[in-house]
Amino acid sequence: MxxxxxxxxxxxxxxxxxxxxxxxxxxxxxxxxxxxxxxxxxxxxxxxxxxxxxxxxxxxxxxxxxxxxxxxxxxxxxxxxxxxxxxxxxxCREGETNPGRFLPSSKLEQDAAREKIVSVIESMHNTHLKRLLSLIFSDNDFLNALLTSPAAKRNHHAAIGGLMEHTLGIVSAAEQIAPVYPKIDRDLLVAGALLHDIGKVEEYSLGTDIDFTDEGRLLGHIVLGARLLDKYISGLPEFPEELRLKLLHMIVSHHGQYEWQSPKRPKFLEAAILHHLDMIDAAVDMFSSAVESRADQEEHWTGWVKGLDRYVFCK
Missing domain, CATH: 2.40.50.140 (Nucleic acid-binding proteins)
Structure with a gap:
């Protein structure tokens, strides 16, 4: 057909x-x-x-x-x-259709995303983080879910594959900012960037629209992500407890503020930077999408953008 x-x-x-x-x-x-x-x-x-x-x-x-x-x-x-x-x-019977007929897709190539993840893992000097990331991203079910999941229902990276695009955007920013500030633990920041939103593979479902799963609506991706990370860490008996707590904290604090559904605010440098990089990457996508999707590409302003609560200047 x-x-x-x-x-x-x-x-x-x-x-x-x-x-x-x-x-x-x-x-x-x-x-x-x-x-x-x-x-x-x-x-x-x-x-x-x-x-x-x-x-x-x-x-x-x-x-x-x-x-x-x-x-x-x-x-x-x-x-x-x-x-x-x-x-x-x-x-149509279930399974006969592709969500790609009804939902936008990320422009990120899946093969390029896989190659980037491999290179990031190989760049790790911290052997504990390297083993953990190798374990997580060798799980094909998880990796395939990450490659197809959206990063949100609306607003930013709300597309098939949007979660991987968002994740790798933050990873790239983390790799660039770490050399600027020598006090940053580069491996910890980059690992946190890779893992901060992993709960979204269980939070959203794809059909004719992006929707929440029951777990996503009841628990949210922060709780789901912390639970998922702990499951993988449990398979590494020698993984340091302090490093486990830091990674879990980066997941539960990356929204930054209590009013943004963050259970905790960032309590150490890498967690604080991760929060800001998360905000930056979301803003880049929201402003860019507003400009690209305006009805009249000759107009200097978009219409009112609900997620940004403003008009956006395009010239």
Missing amino acids: AEVFIEQLIPGQAVNSIFVLKAKKLLPLRNGTGHYLAVVLGDRTGQMEGRVWEPVYEIYHSCRVGDIVLVQGQASEYNGTVQIQISAMSV
């Missing part, structure tokens, strides 16, 4: 593609003899209206709002807009 997205559809084009059913409504025909079905379909590129004239009631009762549906029909023009004249619509 050809991958056709909503933004690509033109009048007269045959449609045989997968969308999310965002809305449906039975409406009366003008002659009063029955109903037609009006639907709204969506994917990562936008949304479009569709019409079902036959079989109306069968499709209406078999498909629910939120379902991922296979739609067959033809694109047509009505009142200056494109809509789909639907001849068939059926619910």
Whole structure:
């Protein structure tokens, strides 16, 4: 089946593609003899209206709002807009679809991300941190989750692979800032950067949208991350207790302030720097995304950006 997205559809084009059913409504025909079905379909590129004239009631009762549906029909023009004249619509089975049809994806290449992680681990002089990171990132299930997870539901790096992009952005910043301030424990800061958000692999789920898992909603990524880190450390009996506490503290304090859901504020240098690097990387993505996604690329200002609570200057 050809991958056709909503933004690509033109009048007269045959449609045989997968969308999310965002809305449906039975409406009366003008002659009063029955109903037609009006639907709204969506994917990562936008949304479009569709019409079902036959079989109306069968499709209406078999498909629910939120379902991922296979739609067959033809694109047509009505009142200056494109809509789909639907001849068939059926619910897709679980596992038949890729979240990439509905969600944006990070531009970070997965192979490049893997290579960067290997090089970071090889650069470690602290043998305990090197063993721990080697253990964690040799877990293919964890690594694959990290490569595909978002860093947030909204605001910054809210995309497939956004978590790895965010993580490696902070790692690169940590590597650059450490030589500037000789008092920084470079290996500790870089390891903290790699591990600070690992709980997000259990916090979010991917479907037609980014959503929270039950654990994510009830516990949050900070608690989940500390728990996950402790699980890996338990597999290294000789791992120093003080180093364990420092890494755990970097996870639980990286939000920096109690009002930002941080259980603790940073209590040592590397934890404090990690918090600020986390804020910087998120800000870079939020400002950049606001500029890149504005409707009119010639405008010098974006619209109101909710996550930043301001307009953004683009010139």
